[in-house]
Amino acid sequence: MSNRILLTILVLSLLIQISFSFYYSSEIINQNNLLDTTKTQLDILDKQKQELENQLARLTSIKYLQTQVSQKNFIPIKNQINLNEKQIVN
C-alpha cells in the first residue's frame, strides 16, 4: 500500500515538473519573441524618424524652396492693405 502511494507521488511530481518546464520554457520563448519584435519595431521607427527628419530638412531647405519657386512661376503679392480705408489696394 505504502509503495503504491510513494509511486503515485513520484509520478505526479514528475508530471508537475515536466508541465512546469514546458510552461516556463514557452514563457521564456514568448518573452524573447516579444522583446525581439519590440526591438525590431523600435529600429524601424528610428529609421523612419531619421528619414522623416531628412525629408523635412530637404523640403524646407532654401535650395529646394528656390527650385520650387522658379518651377511654379509664382507671382509676387503686390496688394497692400490701406488701414485707414480698411480695404485692399491692388
Place this chain on the structure above:
Amino acid sequence: MLTERSKILLLSLLLTFGLITAKLFYWQIVKSPELKEKALNQTYKLETIPPKRGYIYTSDNFPVALNLTYYQISIYKPNLKDNLENVIKNIDSIVPNFQKDNQNTITNFISNTNQKWITFPTNITQEQRDKLDINGLDYTKYDKRYYPEEGLAQSIIGTNSYGGLESYYNKQLKGKTGFTWSSKDATGKTILTKKTWGSEAIEGRDLHTTINRSVQFLVENAIKDGVQKYSADSGSITIMEPKTGALLAMANFTATSSSKASAFKNSTISDLFEPGSIFKPIIMTMAFDKKAIDLNYICTKCGSPRPIGKYTITNWDSELHPNSTVQDIIKNSDNIGMSYIMDRLGLNSFLDYYHKLGLTQKTGIDLQGEAKPPIKNEWPDIDLATASFGQGVAVTQINMLQAFNVIANDGVLTHPHILDYFDENGKLIKYKPKTETKVFEPAATTMMKSVLKYAVENGVTARFKPADLEVCAKSGTAQVAVQGGYTDSSTIASYIGFAPCQNPKFTMIVTINNPRTSPWGSSTAAPIWYDLADSINHLL
C-alpha cells in the same frame, strides 16, 4: 558468493565506469578552458553599437548637417539558395550599376571557389536593402553625413574630415560607441531574456550655431555676385552681433575655385591682409581714449605731404586737406592727418592698445585653421606712421572685425564664436563666453561713432546709404604687400561698420580681393555692404 559470470560483468561495468570518468575528467577538467571559450563564442556575440552623430542647426533651428544611413552588401556563398550569377543579377535590378561598378570583384569571386565571403564597396539605401530579400546576403550599416542645404555655410560647417565645426567639435558631435555581449540562439538571434553585458552608445550632441540661415544665404549670394560684378579674385563677408560676439554669417567666394580643398578653405580666419584705411578709426579711438586728441583737434600740418626719412606720406588721391578736423580726416581718409595723430598717440600706447584689441593673437573662434597675426619687433618712424593708416600691419578678417566691433560695443572686446549651445538629449549646454575686456572708455567710442556717422553721411559712400538706416562705417583700399614693397597691380578693397550707431544690431566687414572694375573699397565693397545692411536690418 559471486559467480564467475557476475564477476566479469561487475568488472566490465567498473571498467566502463572508469573509462567514462576518465573521459569526463579529460573534457571537464583538462579541456575545460578551451571548450568554455568555444561555447562562449558559439552562444555569445559581441556587437558594437555606433552612436548617432549629432546634428548641426542654424540659430533659426534649421538643420544644416544630418545623417543618412547606408549599407554595404556582403555575400556568403554557403548560405545562397540560388546560384551566384542570379543573385548578382537580382542585386543589379535593385541597385543600379552594381554589376558594372564591381565587375572585376564579381568575376574573381565567382571563379575563386575557395573564397566564401565578400563585401562590396557599393553603398545602398535602406529602401534598396528592404527590397533585397535574398538568402545569403548580409549588410553592414554605417552613417554618412547629409547636408540638406547643399553648400550653404560650407566653409563654416566643413565635412567629417576637413575643417569647420565638424572638425572643431568632432569630439562632442561623434558621441561614444557602445557594445553588447549577449547570448544568441541557433539562428544567431539575440536571446534578450538571458544576461547580457555591455554599455549603451552615447549619442553625439546636437550643435546649435549662432548662424542665421536667411542672413547666411543673403551673404553668400552677395559675395558671389560682388566678386563677379567687380571682376575680383575673391571676397569675404563676416557679420557679428556686437554685444555677444555671436557670428550671424560668414562667407567666402573665390572666382577661380576649382579644387575641393579651396571650397572648404575659410579665408576669413586663415588669410592675413593689410587692412588699409579701415584701420584709421581704430587708431583714432586709441588717441581719443588716451586723450591725445579730442573732437576739437585740427591738423594744422595737413596742408603738405609729410616727409619721414627718405619716404614721404601722401594721400590716396594726392589731394591735400589743410586744417582738417577729425571728421574731415576720416571723411577724406587722410593719411597725413592720421600719421600726425599717431605721433600724438606714441608707440608704447599704440602697442598697448594693439595688444588689448587682440590684434597680436588668434581670436579663438571655434573653427579650425585660424592664423595668428604677426607683430613686428622693430618700429622705425616710417612704420609707425604707415600703421596709422593700416599699412605694414597684417591681420585676419576676423581679427579686424573683432577689433572694430569694440567701437560698436562701447569699448568692450567680445570674442567671436559660432557655438550657441549643445543639446544632449534635452540637456542644454550653453556656450561659455570668454572674459570680456574693456579696451576703451565709452566716451572715446562715443566720439568715434559721431566721427564715423559724419563721415558716412558726408563722404563718397553717402549715396549708397539707405535713408532709414543710421550707419557708422569706413571704407579702405589696401595695397597688396609683395616681397620688398607693394604691388600696383592689385588692391584689397574693404568696408567695415555697424548699424545703427547707437545699440547696433550688427557689425559687418566686406573685403574684395583685387577688384578690376575699380580698385577702391568705396565703390566696390561699400555698395555690397549697404545692400546687405538694408536687408539684414529688416531680418534682425
